Amino acid sequence: MxxxxxxxxxxxxxxxxxxxxxxxxxxxxxxxxxxxxxxxxxxxxxxxxxxxxxxxxxxxxxxxxxxxxxxxxxxxxxxxxxxxxxxxxxxxxxxxxxxxxxxxxxxxxxxxxxxxxxxxxxxxxxxxxxxxxxxxxxxxxxxxxxxxxxxxxxxxxxxxxxxxxxxxxxxxxxxxxxxxxxxxxxxxxxxxxxxxxxxxxxxxxxxxxxxxxxxxxxxxxxxxxxxxxxxxxxxTSAVSPVADEEGPSEPTPFDTPGVRTIAGLAEFDEPSSADRQIKTMVYFLDDVPTLVLMRGDHAVQEQKLMDTTGTAHARAADGPEVLELLGANPGSLGAVGVSDLRVVADLALQGRTNLTTGANKDDVHLRGVDMARDIAVAEWVDIREVSAGEPCVECGGTLExxxxxxxxxxxxxxxxxxxxxxxxxxxxxxxxxxxxxxxxxxxxxxxxxxxxEAHHDERGIVWPIAVAPYEVVLTVVKVDDEASMTAADTLYSQLREASIDVLLDDRAERPGVKFADAELIGIPYRVTIGPRGLANGEVEFTPRSTGETEAIALGAVVDRMRQAIDAIQP
RNA sequence: CGGGCUGUGGCGCAGCUUGGUAGCGCACCUGCUUUGGGAGCAGGGGGUCGCCGGUUCGAAUCCGGCCAGCCCGACCA
CATH class of the missing domain: 3.30.930.10 (Bira Bifunctional Protein; Domain 2)
Structure with a gap:
C-alpha cells in the first residue's frame, strides 16, 4: 500500500x-x-x-x-x-x-x-x-x-x-x-x-x-x-483461625450508642475486634430476602455468593427494606433469633463462639454469640473475597x-x-x-x-509482527529525489513479490512527520530511504521495538525482513 | 441504575461568572521559501455554540427540560 x-x-x-x-x-x-x-x-x-x-x-x-x-x-x-x-x-x-x-x-x-x-x-x-x-x-x-x-x-x-x-x-x-x-x-x-x-x-x-x-x-x-x-x-484462600474464649451461656445485649460500623464497634468495645464480630448484610437473592453473615474483617464476594447459592440476580437491600425486615438500621443488624429469613454464613464463621453482633435494635449489640447455638444458619458457604497477602490453600504461599x-x-x-x-x-x-x-x-x-495494552511505548504502538497491519514501512525521506523514489519503488516491488506486507510512505511530508506517524501506528520495521545512504547503496533498517538504526545494503532488505518474519512465525 | 464531569469547525481548547451575534492552536486549501525527527511567511475555506423551550430589545453566555459522551461502582469476550 x-x-x-x-x-x-x-x-x-x-x-x-x-x-x-x-x-x-x-x-x-x-x-x-x-x-x-x-x-x-x-x-x-x-x-x-x-x-x-x-x-x-x-x-x-x-x-x-x-x-x-x-x-x-x-x-x-x-x-x-x-x-x-x-x-x-x-x-x-x-x-x-x-x-x-x-x-x-x-x-x-x-x-x-x-x-x-x-x-x-x-x-x-x-x-x-x-x-x-x-x-x-x-x-x-x-x-x-x-x-x-x-x-x-x-x-x-x-x-x-x-x-x-x-x-x-x-x-x-x-x-x-x-x-x-x-x-x-x-x-x-x-x-x-x-x-x-x-x-x-x-x-x-x-x-x-x-x-x-x-x-x-x-x-x-x-x-x-x-x-x-x-x-x-x-x-479461595486459607484463613488463619481465631481462638475464641469461653463465652456466656447466652447472648448478652449491651448498649452501643452511635456505633454503626465494624471498626467503630472494635474501638468501642476492646474484646470485639473485627475478627470476633459477625457482619450481617441483607441481600435479595432472586428476590428472597436473605441474611448474609461474614466475619467482621472479611468482605463478601457477590459472585461467589451467587454461585454458591444458585442465584441469578443478587442485590443488597436498601435502608428502608432492612428496617422493615429486621426492625433496625444497618449498623445494628444480627441474625440471632431470626427464624423467618434465610440465613447464609461464610465458612470462616463455622464453629465460632463468643462473638459480637448487632441486636436488631438500634444502638444495641450482643456479645457472647455462639454460631451453632444462637444462629439458625441454613447454608454454610465460601463467599469470602480473597485479598493479597493471604495464604494459598494449595501450598501456603503468599497470594498476590x-x-x-x-x-x-x-x-x-x-x-x-x-x-x-x-x-x-x-x-x-x-x-x-x-x-x-x-x-x-x-x-x-x-x-x-x-x-x-501490552505492546506500546510513549511514541505509539509496537505491534508484534504477527498481527501488524504492515510488517515494514518504507520511509522515503525526500520524495522528490528521483534516486530515492526509484530505489523505494524497487524495494516495494521486491517486498511484495516476497509476500511481505509493506507500506510505502511516499507522502510529500517532512521526515519528522513520517517518522512520528510510522512509530505511532506501530509498524515493526522501518526502512529509511534517503539520498545520504543511497549514495553508498545503503538504507537504514530500524526495528520499532528497539529504535536502533543500522545501515544495510539495499539488496539486503528483503532477506532481513524474511529473517525477522521467520523468526517469529510458528 | 447510583455518583462525578463534559458537550463551542476534523482534533485539542478559550469565551459563559458580568448577555451585545464566536476566537486560539493543530489539521485542511492556494502560493512562495524550506527539506533526515511533527517547517516559515502570506492568503483562504470551514462552526445550527448538543437539542427543545423559556426569560430578554438581544442568549454560546441566564433558567427549565431532554439527548449524547466520558470517568468511578453493580455485568462479560
Missing part, C-alpha cells in the same frame, strides 16, 4: 475521551473511530489487524479439527425464553419486534443456535464434533469503556464442542485450552489460565484466560510459589493480586442446553443421551486492544 493513497487518519493530539493506552493509540493511529457509546468503526488499519488476529485464531481452530460455520444474529426470542436466558440476560439483550410482531433478539452468544443445529445429530458415531464461527455479538452493556476493551457490538470467535459423555468433554476442553494457549502466544499475549465463575453461561467448570494490564477490569488471585490462579470471583483483562473464556456446559433444546444421540446401547457441550469464546477486538 502507498501511504499517499491510504486512509490512515492519524491525530497529532490525544483525543480527550480516551484514557486507556489502547483506546488512545488506536484512535490516534487511525485504526478506529467511535460511532456511539461502545460501538466502533474499524478503519483500514484496524480492519487488517482484526483480520490477522482472526486468521491466527482460525488456523489454530482448524488445527484442532474445528469446522467453521456462520450462524445468524437474528434470533427468535422464543429460543432464549426456552433456555431461561431471556430473563437471565435481560439487561444486555437487544430486543425488538419484526413486521409481523414477532419478538426478535440480537445474538448475545450462540449456545442456543448451535445447539439447535446440533439437534440434527443422531448417533454417538457422529461425535465428537467441534464447530466455531466468527460472528458479531450484541450486548447492551451497562457501561462500555476503554475503546475496544468493553463494547456493545463486537466480533467473537465462539466454538462449541459436542460429545457423548463427560470424558469426551474433558478431552475437548483440554484440547481447546491448549489451542487457546497457542493462539495467545502467537498474538504476543502473556495469558494465564485461571479458575473462573461461569456466570450466566451456566455449567460446571470454566477457565478464563487473562493478561495482566493496568486497565484490566478483573482481579486475579495467584500464588507465585505453586501457580494457583483464580479470578477473585472464584478464588493482579489486574487483568479477560481475553478468552472456556466453559464446560454439560447437557443443559442439549436437554432443553432436544439435542441427543443414541449411544452404543441404543439409548438416547443428551449431548455434552463445551463453549469457548475469544473476543477479537478485545484481543486487539489487549495486544496494544
Amino acid at each position: 502507498r501511504w499517499s493513497r491510504a486512509f490512515i487518519p492519524t491525530l497529532r493530539e490525544d483525543p480527550a475521551a480516551a484514557e486507556a493506552a489502547s483506546h488512545r493509540l488506536l484512535l490516534r493511529g487511525g485504526y478506529i473511530r467511535q460511532l456511539m457509546s461502545g460501538v466502533y468503526s474499524l478503519l483500514p488499519l484496524g480492519t487488517i489487524v482484526h483480520q490477522k488476529v482472526e486468521q491466527i485464531i482460525r488456523e489454530e481452530m482448524n488445527a484442532v479439527g474445528a469446522q467453521e460455520c456462520i450462524l445468524p444474529n437474528l434470533h427468535p426470542r422464543e429460543i432464549w425464553e426456552k433456555t431461561g436466558r431471556a430473563d437471565l440476560m435481560a439487561d444486555i439483550l437487544f430486543s425488538f419486534k419484526d413486521r409481523r410482531d414477532g419478538e426478535v433478539v440480537l445474538g448475545v452468544t450462540h449456545e442456543e443456535i448451535f445447539t439447535t443445529v446440533a439437534a440434527e445429530l443422531t448417533s454417538y458415531k457422529q461425535l465428537p464434533q467441534v464447530w466455531y464461527q466468527f460472528q458479531t455479538k450484541f450486548r447492551d452493556e451497562p457501561r462500555p469503556r476503554a475503546g475496544l476493551l468493553r463494547v456493545r457490538e463486537f466480533t467473537m470467535k465462539d466454538a462449541y464442542t459436542f460429545d457423548v459423555d463427560d470424558a469426551g468433554l474433558d478431552v475437548a476442553f483440554q484440547a481447546m485450552g491448549a489451542a487457546y494457549r497457542r493462539i495467545f502466544r502467537r498474538l504476543g499475549l502473556d495469558a494465564i489460565g485461571v479458575e473462573a465463575s461461569s456466570g450466566a453461561m451456566g455449567g460446571k467448570d470454566s477457565t478464563e484466560f487473562m493478561v495482566e494490564a493496568e486497565v484490566g477490569e478483573d482481579v486475579v488471585i495467584h500464588c507465585p510459589s505453586c501457580g494457583y490462579a483464580a479470578n477473585v470471583e472464584r478464588a 493480586e493482579k489486574k487483568t483483562i479477560e481475553i478468552g473464556h472456556i466453559f464446560k456446559l454439560g447437557t443443559r442446553y442439549a436437554e432443553i433444546l432436544g439435542a441427543s444421540v443414541l449411544d452404543a446401547n441404543g439409548k438416547p443421551q443428551p449431548i455434552t457441550m463445551g463453549s469457548y469464546g475469544i473476543g477479537v477486538g478485545r484481543n486487539v486492544a489487549a495486544i496494544v
Whole structure:
C-alpha cells in the first residue's frame, strides 16, 4: 500500500475521551473511530489487524479439527425464553419486534443456535464434533469503556464442542485450552489460565484466560510459589483461625450508642475486634430476602455468593427494606433469633463462639454469640473475597493480586442446553443421551486492544509482527529525489513479490512527520530511504521495538525482513 | 441504575461568572521559501455554540427540560 493513497487518519493530539493506552493509540493511529457509546468503526488499519488476529485464531481452530460455520444474529426470542436466558440476560439483550410482531433478539452468544443445529445429530458415531464461527455479538452493556476493551457490538470467535459423555468433554476442553494457549502466544499475549465463575453461561467448570494490564477490569488471585490462579470471583484462600474464649451461656445485649460500623464497634468495645464480630448484610437473592453473615474483617464476594447459592440476580437491600425486615438500621443488624429469613454464613464463621453482633435494635449489640447455638444458619458457604497477602490453600504461599483483562473464556456446559433444546444421540446401547457441550469464546477486538495494552511505548504502538497491519514501512525521506523514489519503488516491488506486507510512505511530508506517524501506528520495521545512504547503496533498517538504526545494503532488505518474519512465525 | 464531569469547525481548547451575534492552536486549501525527527511567511475555506423551550430589545453566555459522551461502582469476550 502507498501511504499517499491510504486512509490512515492519524491525530497529532490525544483525543480527550480516551484514557486507556489502547483506546488512545488506536484512535490516534487511525485504526478506529467511535460511532456511539461502545460501538466502533474499524478503519483500514484496524480492519487488517482484526483480520490477522482472526486468521491466527482460525488456523489454530482448524488445527484442532474445528469446522467453521456462520450462524445468524437474528434470533427468535422464543429460543432464549426456552433456555431461561431471556430473563437471565435481560439487561444486555437487544430486543425488538419484526413486521409481523414477532419478538426478535440480537445474538448475545450462540449456545442456543448451535445447539439447535446440533439437534440434527443422531448417533454417538457422529461425535465428537467441534464447530466455531466468527460472528458479531450484541450486548447492551451497562457501561462500555476503554475503546475496544468493553463494547456493545463486537466480533467473537465462539466454538462449541459436542460429545457423548463427560470424558469426551474433558478431552475437548483440554484440547481447546491448549489451542487457546497457542493462539495467545502467537498474538504476543502473556495469558494465564485461571479458575473462573461461569456466570450466566451456566455449567460446571470454566477457565478464563487473562493478561495482566493496568486497565484490566478483573482481579486475579495467584500464588507465585505453586501457580494457583483464580479470578477473585472464584478464588479461595486459607484463613488463619481465631481462638475464641469461653463465652456466656447466652447472648448478652449491651448498649452501643452511635456505633454503626465494624471498626467503630472494635474501638468501642476492646474484646470485639473485627475478627470476633459477625457482619450481617441483607441481600435479595432472586428476590428472597436473605441474611448474609461474614466475619467482621472479611468482605463478601457477590459472585461467589451467587454461585454458591444458585442465584441469578443478587442485590443488597436498601435502608428502608432492612428496617422493615429486621426492625433496625444497618449498623445494628444480627441474625440471632431470626427464624423467618434465610440465613447464609461464610465458612470462616463455622464453629465460632463468643462473638459480637448487632441486636436488631438500634444502638444495641450482643456479645457472647455462639454460631451453632444462637444462629439458625441454613447454608454454610465460601463467599469470602480473597485479598493479597493471604495464604494459598494449595501450598501456603503468599497470594498476590493482579489486574487483568479477560481475553478468552472456556466453559464446560454439560447437557443443559442439549436437554432443553432436544439435542441427543443414541449411544452404543441404543439409548438416547443428551449431548455434552463445551463453549469457548475469544473476543477479537478485545484481543486487539489487549495486544496494544501490552505492546506500546510513549511514541505509539509496537505491534508484534504477527498481527501488524504492515510488517515494514518504507520511509522515503525526500520524495522528490528521483534516486530515492526509484530505489523505494524497487524495494516495494521486491517486498511484495516476497509476500511481505509493506507500506510505502511516499507522502510529500517532512521526515519528522513520517517518522512520528510510522512509530505511532506501530509498524515493526522501518526502512529509511534517503539520498545520504543511497549514495553508498545503503538504507537504514530500524526495528520499532528497539529504535536502533543500522545501515544495510539495499539488496539486503528483503532477506532481513524474511529473517525477522521467520523468526517469529510458528 | 447510583455518583462525578463534559458537550463551542476534523482534533485539542478559550469565551459563559458580568448577555451585545464566536476566537486560539493543530489539521485542511492556494502560493512562495524550506527539506533526515511533527517547517516559515502570506492568503483562504470551514462552526445550527448538543437539542427543545423559556426569560430578554438581544442568549454560546441566564433558567427549565431532554439527548449524547466520558470517568468511578453493580455485568462479560
